[in-house]
Amino acid sequence: MDRSRLWHILFVIAVVLSLSALAPRHAVGAAQGKSVRMIFMHHSTGLGVITQGAVREGFAALGYEFWDHGYNEEGLTDAAGNTLGVNWSVPDDNTDPDGWYNVFNQPVTSPPSNTFSHMLEFDVIIFKSCFPTSDIQSEEQFEDYRRYYLSIRDVIDQYPDKLFIAFTSPPLVPNSTSLEAAGRARRWADYLTSDDYLARHPNIAVFDFFSLLADNDGFLRSEYRVDEWDSHPNELANSTVGPLFVQFVDQAFRAFAPGAAPVPAQPPEVSQPGEEEQAALTGSLLDDFEAGGLSDRWWSYVNDGVTSFTCDADQPGHDSGQALRLTFDITAGGSAGCGADMDSSLAWTEAEGISFYWRSDQPGYALRVGVGVKDPTQTNPDVVEATPFEKEMATSGDEWSQVTVRWSDLVKPEWVGETGVDVFDPAQVAWIVFDVGYWEKPQLGSIWIDDLQLVVGQQ
Numbered sequence: 001m002d003r004s005r006l007w008h009i010l011f012v013i014a015v016v017l018s019l020s021a022l023a024p025r026h027a028v029g030a031a032q033g034k035s036v037r038m039i040f041m042h043h044s045t046g047l048g049v050i051t052q053g054a055v056r057e058g059f060a061a062l063g064y065e066f067w068d069h070g071y072n073e074e075g076l077t078d079a080a081g082n083t084l085g086v087n088w089s090v091p092d093d094n095t096d097p098d099g100w101y102n103v104f105n106q107p108v109t110s111p112p113s114n115t116f117s118h119m120l121e122f123d124v125i126i127f128k129s130c131f132p133t134s135d136i137q138s139e140e141q142f143e144d145y146r147r148y149y150l151s152i153r154d155v156i157d158q159y160p161d162k163l164f165i166a167f168t169s170p171p172l173v174p175n176s177t178s179l180e181a182a183g184r185a186r187r188w189a190d191y192l193t194s195d196d197y198l199a200r201h202p203n204i205a206v207f208d209f210f211s212l213l214a215d216n217d218g219f220l221r222s223e224y225r226v227d228e229w230d231s232h233p234n235e236l237a238n239s240t241v242g243p244l245f246v247q248f249v250d251q252a253f254r255a256f257a258p259g260a261a262p263v264p265a266q267p268p269e270v271s272q273p274g275e276e277e278q279a280a281l282t283g284s285l286l287d288d289f290e291a292g293g294l295s296d297r298w299w300s301y302v303n304d305g306v307t308s309f310t311c312d313a314d315q316p317g318h319d320s321g322q323a324l325r326l327t328f329d330i331t332a333g334g335s336a337g338c339g340a341d342m343d344s345s346l347a348w349t350e351a352e353g354i355s356f357y358w359r360s361d362q363p364g365y366a367l368r369v370g371v372g373v374k375d376p377t378q379t380n381p382d383v384v385e386a387t388p389f390e391k392e393m394a395t396s397g398d399e400w401s402q403v404t405v406r407w408s409d410l411v412k413p414e415w416v417g418e419t420g421v422d423v424f425d426p427a428q429v430a431w432i433v434f435d436v437g438y439w440e441k442p443q444l445g446s447i448w449i450d451d452l453q454l455v456v457g458q459q
Contacts (some may be wrong), residue, residue, distance in 0.1 A: 022353055023300045036253065037079075038124040040068040043095050044440070045130055045170050045232055047074075047394065052363035053242015054236045057080055062250055067122070073392065081396045083392045085409045088118045095129050104155040120162065123255060128167030129208065134218075135177045136184035145188060149197070163203050163256045165249060168192050168210040171220045172231045182218030185210060205252040212241055223250035226441055264436030284347040284454040286354070286432075287340065288312055289324045298324070305334020305437070314448065318357040318400045323450035328446070330437040337370070339433035348426040351454035353406035360395035360447045366438040367447060368392045368406050373428040375421050386430035387411060395447060404455060 038059065040046060044063055047070055056079075059066035063283050065079040101325045106116040119125050136142050151164075156164045168189035175349030189210035198204055205231065207244075224237035226393035233241070287297070300311040305328040317323035328336055342348075358367070387457055389410035393403065403433055410424050432452075435444055 035065050036063070036124065037065040037118055037122045038067065038126060038249070039122040039237055040066065041069055041090075041095065041119065041125075041127040042068060043093075043128075043130040046070065046128055047364070047428060048233060048235075048238045049242050049245060050343040050396065052238035053245065054239075055242045057245055058243060058246035059249075062246070064250075066122075074394075081401070083403070084394050085391070085404075085406065088112075088115045090115050095127070096133050097129060097145045097148040100129070101151055103150045120159065122162075124165065124249065126167070126207075126249065129169045131170045131172055131176075133169035134172050134185035134188075134210065135181050136188060137181055139184075142184050144186065146191065149192065153197070153201060153204060157201060160203055163205070163253055165205045165207055165252060166192060168206065168208050169213040170209050170231070170233060171218055173228055174219045174338060175229050176215075176231050177219070179217060182214075186214065186218040189214075203256060205244060205248075205256075207248050209241070212244065213237055224299075227250075230441065231442060256289045284351070284456060286342070286452040286454060287324075288320060288451055289317060289322055289449075294324065298338055300336065300338045302336040303334060303437075305331040306336045307331065309336035311338035311435075317448075318359075318450040320450065323357075323448045324452075325433075325446055325448050326413070326434060326436055327446045328436050328443060330442060332441050333437075333439045335435055335437035337433045337435035339370075339431050342429050342433050347454055347456070348429050351407075351426065351456050353409065353455040354452065355402060355404045355405060355455050356452045357400050357402050357450045358395065358447060359398055359400045361398060361445045363395055363397040365395040365443055365445060365447060366392060366436065367395060368435040369410075370433040370435055371410060371424070372430045372433075373421060373425055374430050376425070376428055385420070386428075387416060388433075389424045390435075400450075406455065 005327075040048075040050070046068070050068060054348045056066050056153070058231060067076065067078055069076050069088060069090075072087040072090055072093050074083070076084045076374065078084055091099065094102070099217070103115045103119075104112045109117045112118040112121065115141075119127075119226050134371050136145070152166075156162075173186060174182075177185075189208055192206045192382075193208050193211075213220055213224055220231055220233065221237075224233050226232055226234045294311070298311060300309065302309050309330070310325075310327045312325055312327075313322045314325035315322045324338065326334060330336060339347065354369070354371075368390050369392075370388045372388050378385060390413050391405050391409045407424055407426060412420075412422060412424075434449060436447065
């Protein structure tokens with residue numbers, strides 16, 4: 001199976017700026033002791049800050065509900081770190097200044113039917129652009145950015161009971177921009193954090209992500225680089241910025257809505273699904289990995305860029321003796337996986353999806369769940385050609401948590417092209433795989449999977 005085209009796993013990052021323009025004039029709808037809900041709209045650098053900067057844990061310890069939304073492909077993640085398999089259809093997946101201009105000028109509907117309407121369901125709305133925004137090629141482009149953000153500010157003024165927090169965009173490595181463009185990026189960060197933009201607009205704050213990460217020339221600081229070509233901030237940058245981001249947002253909220261700050265709470269549990277989901281997860285067991293000798297039913301494959309990969313049983317499992325363990329050392333752009341042939345029995349056609357428990361030795365690994373379906377017109381019984389349908393997600397850490405992937409979550413990857421079937425049909429299931437590796441950076445570690453089963457609906 002050709003795994004040459006990989007799903008993007010997106011990384012995230014953040015920054016800090018001034019609270020000088022905030023005045024304690026407005027209060028959000030959350031009263032003291034009640035949940036304050038935050039949404040962080042981000043792309044690749046945002047996820048890095050969340051996962052490597054302990055952002056979700058930091059907000060939970062302060063009593064906030066912190067949700068986030070990445071690329072449409074990733075969609076919405078709730079306060080417990082559960083990927084919900086839904087997205088808000090961000091137009092063209094565009095979070096550049098012109099993209100945010102379009103989002104903030106969407107009509108507000110009830111129930112929500114677009115990105116901005118969904119964002120307004122939260123008390124604190126945090127939004128950022130990714131690092132390509134910092135490659136400001138001309139003064140005309142700079143003025144376009146300013147015009148977009150003035151329009152965004154006009155919209156924000158219409159919602160005085162909401163706190164909006166913008167990010168300055170992260171800096172680039174020198175190989176991805178010029179000294180002149182990096183200088184304009186610094187001026188852009190300076191403008192967004194200035195009184196010219198913030199004064200007399202008490203429900204806007206700006207986290208100066210750029211200045212926390214940039215060197216004197218406006219490039220990503222050398223100690224924060226993955227390499228000389230990748231502008232995603234590294235783990236040191238994310239772990240440094242994450243706590244500053246949490247502190248900034250907490251202080252901004254307390255200045256904006258004094259007396260409405262939540263009572264500190266314990267971090268949300270991430271290992272257990274909600275009651276409704278739990279009721280739907282009683283189904284046909286596909287494998288609990290208790291039987292020894294995985295080689296008689298699970299096979300593995302490797303593609304380019306794989307230094308090492310193993311797929312075997314390991315102790316302990318989720319409330320059991322053992323689980324499936326994927327151990328990998330994969331360079332950027334490589335991939336490998338572990339799969340098993342499946343019998344498309346009646347149970348598959350009656351099911352709504354699959355579920356499994358998983359954990360990893362550190363958060364943020366990319367994992368793709370793929371299900372291959374045969375072409376019903378195929379006539380050669382000795383050749384099984386199956387089209388993969390996939391869902392990608394990021395691991396949450398060393399606590400066991402349950403994942404549900406419904407048939408509607410699975411999509412045909414772009415790298416497959418026009419070959420094979422175009423519609424997922426559970427009656428034609430041929431195999432299931434768990435695939436690791438992603439194009440942006442190396443991946444080294446382990447993922448454990450247990451209690452793989454079909455989701456057969458409410459019991």
